[in-house]
Amino acid sequence: MPSESFQSQPEPQSNPTSKEFAFRVQDLHRTYFLKGETVHALRGVTFDVLAGEYIAIMGPSGSGKSTLLNVLGCLDRPTSGSYLLAGDDVAQINDFQLSRIRGRRIGFVFQSYNLLQQLNVLENIKVPLQYQGLIGKDAIAKCSDLAKQVGLGDRLYHRPTELSGGQQQRVAIARSLANDPYFILADEATGNLDSKTTHEVLDLFQALNDDGKTIVMITHEDEVAERAKRVIRLRDGLIESDEVNQK
């Protein structure tokens, strides 16, 4: 019964182990109705992602990447099809449950970092922990560990304006990890960074994946997609190809 299970089940305390599915999408359709016009943004997208995978989703403008990202990130529901996350069909749950799973179990990383300017590094990383009820010393210890993990152990009390773009994105990555998400969902995460910093941030994603984290990276840049282990290409709302990256 997907409609209640996110409310009634205890939250798992860790990521799914390897060989489990991080999520599965089956025959996803998303149709927009705008001013009498019907736009078929997703027209039957099916793929599985295993825990521990690192995938890039690519495609030309208008191919449906943002639409798919919105569904995967529980920001939107498909018009039809299923999205199985932790065994439940997220396509069927209500808005409250959708926002709950979004806040607790998906680690977002955006192109524009989306940090709170009035908060320092530690406080920004701590924001998602409100969903877990983790407070006080435990929360501070966890967030300072995450800051160290992304190489910002010596910047805990800096505010975003006192950090470089790459450092701000590191804070965002640490924040995305705070809730032990099922997967990290990154949207053009290096789009605002110069090429050297892009490589440093991609090295960080790589290290996180080596550590077992599942990463889904939406990108239009080949050099970013090359670092993933698998690349799914969309075209006109359908999967055009789904291939393991040859390295």
Ligand SMILES: Nc1ncnc2c1ncn2[C@@H]1O[C@H](COP(=O)(O)OP(=O)(O)OP(=O)(O)O)[C@@H](O)[C@H]1O
């Ligand atoms: N809210 C909306 N209402 C109506 N049509 C929409 C809406 N959002 C997206 N679309 C349409 O759905 C199709 C897919 O759009 P989407 O934004 O998912 O593509 P994209 O691959 O992310 O493109 P880009 O790389 O340019 O961001 C496009 O034809 C777009 O015009």
